[in-house]
Amino acid sequence: MTTRSRSVTTGWPLLLRLALRQDRVVAPVAIAVLVLMSVASAAATPGLYADEADRVHAANALNASPAIVALYGPVLDVTSVGELSMTKMTVLYAVFVAVLFVVLVRRHTRVDEENGRAELVGGTAVGRDAPLAAALVEAVLLALVLGLLVAVGNTASGLEATGSLAFGAVWAGTAMVASGIAAVAAQLSASARTCAAFAAGAIGLLFVLRAVGDTGPQWLSWLSPLGWNTQVRAYGEQRWWLLLLYPVLSAALVTVAVFLRGRRDLGSGLVPARPGPATGSPRLADALSLAVKVHATTVVLWSVAAGALGVIFGMIAPGIGDLLDSETAQSLIDELGGALVAAILSVVAVVLSYFSVAVINHAGRDEADGRAEIVLSTATSRTAWFAASAVVALVGTAWLLVLTGLGLWIGYVAADGPGVGNLLVAALAWAPAAWVVGALAVLTLAVGVRRSALVWAWPAGFLTLTLIGDLVDLPGWVKGLSPYSHVPSVPADNWSWGSAGGLTAVAAGLLVVAWWRFRERDIG
């Protein structure tokens, strides 16, 4: 038994070193950004309030807003400086932590299997479960590093040390659970993209479960690890025992993953691949129809997520109506990122613009792998190939924003919200900014960077800028670099033709430059 279990993971230390080497840029940068967010938040928040009474007032105002609670979770101890400082970090940014660890684990398991690297490795003296073992060990190591850095950073920024340790443990725990989720997702389907969809869906579900639980039946929050993040009460009366749940759940997920791994072949999924059609549809005949077909599943998944999130937040939003009577409360909520729907949209819209970046990144990989070459050796012009991805990316983002707006409206009406504003317009107000981000990704592709994943630098940079801008007093022009900063908080603010027109013009200009550049450069 021992020999067997040893043999299936033989060689994992070697693979671990390989994995760490592959992630030597992504992991440190992502961890640094996350830690920086937390540290900046810890350092800046106490200064925003004159005295404890002011702070308690703010915390109560947050708790009184179901939309805010749905997004960030409640402040359980209103007198705690730490808890108020970590409002956004505890749950919402923990989702970013989860995403990072899903990316890392998936990268060393399913992605390697799909592109054949795992087969190369599997042919050597390396055990069947070694890639999974290496990926999970890496994840645990990085989770501990992240947790420790956050704990140290928060303490250094003036928050109490014990609480910071508990908070670091919460993030590390979230990371471990996310790694377990990714490990299971990697076993289910032969496709790396489906694996990502399963994992994203699971995290989305846990987030929604907590959002509903925090604003309604409390027990639902206890079903979600993201709900535990709040319930640990890192900066209040810590529930240390709760921290044990993360490794337990994580271990359970890994056990499931290993069990599933033993029941499938390398490169295949547990969900069997259905045979495809023997002939192609006549509609699949050019670059655009190809791009639509390639991204169809992704678009459907994003659409369901956007619509569902819209409905859920739309239903939560009306509860805020009473709160708006209090002028102080309203101004406080405004400070935290615009009012109500606008606050939700500001998060959802930023996430939706990642869709366009993902599509462009995919086009970059098509080029690197030689699929673009095959298409361009047919009668397909460069312009047609290039435009296909740009259209799917930018129209797709707008479509997802429309769905979010519709979802918000449906939810709002269903919950008898007072004075329904034009939520569709509110959602679409974010389209021009999202287009600028998409167009910058397109430009990056057009210039011909070697590593197409660099397109992610744009949204990551802007997100960082926005988040830091919330906490630290950056010069206006630095904040203004992010297209998101020019979007009015509709419906709290009025729709601005200037902002919409300006951003759209910038996006259009970027696309023209990109197209001109792409026509002139080498392919591949």
Add this chain to the structure above:
Amino acid sequence: MDTERTPPAIEIRGLVKTFGSFRALDELDLTVTTGEVHGFLGPNGAGKSTALRVILGLLRKDSGEVRLLGGDPWSDAADLHRRLAYVPGDVSLWPNLSGGETIDLLIRMRGADPAQSRRAELIERFSLDPTKRGRAYSKGNRQKVALVAAFATDPDLLLLDEPTSGLDPLMEQVFNDCVAEHTARGATVLLSSHILSEVDRLADRVTIIREGRVVETGRLTDLRHLSRSKIVATLSGTVPDLTGTPGIHDLAVDGRQLNCTVDPEGLPVVLTALTSAGVEALTSSPPTLEELFLDAYRDRAGAGR
């Protein structure tokens, strides 16, 4: 076929392509006459794929002249591509598209109709399962998908980059038959390879390149004249002393058996001497492309020293 009046399918003069400081193609010349099978030989990294990509208008040339089917491959790419089919050396497919879907897509993208094509027959001949998804195919099967798409219609020009590197011998035979069928109807084929036997069987003319330059080009028969014949003779009489005969190399005598390689100009002298000594058995083999290839290298390497 009257090749004199038809412009060449591909005409390249002094083509230079650099990547940074690396000269991938260095004053390359290549002429592919309409209707011929042209072998494009060179080791890995010689610049074969780079040349094909310039021919396809995927890469921009630094200098030189490139004409493809009478047009400019850079500015008229899409139009010219209607008349050709390309099979890359390393075929990468869309993971979620089936082989059949990919084949039909590529045929449609070249402006042809899959229903009017020979796709069904070719899928049968290459014994390909068209219902598998792209991610499930092996290297050989990915190559078959690209080959079926290329052979299914009647393009004027077939650009094949190491097309059989993943195929088993049985499938190589199917591939050879397909090339023969297309040349029979007048198509031009440019076949890049480092597998010499493959080109030996199919090509009318070859161009051998190395480090982005042409080492040798011409009809296979002409090239063979440039090289030596290998002679093994068993003699009944006294073995003549051929040492010092002009054009003779690698001379070895073992009892009554004589082995040597002879330049074409030395053959009359050697054969006369052997005949007068009385020949019991004689084999003379033409050099294989392998040897041609090594010769070309040896000469360049020798000249360089």
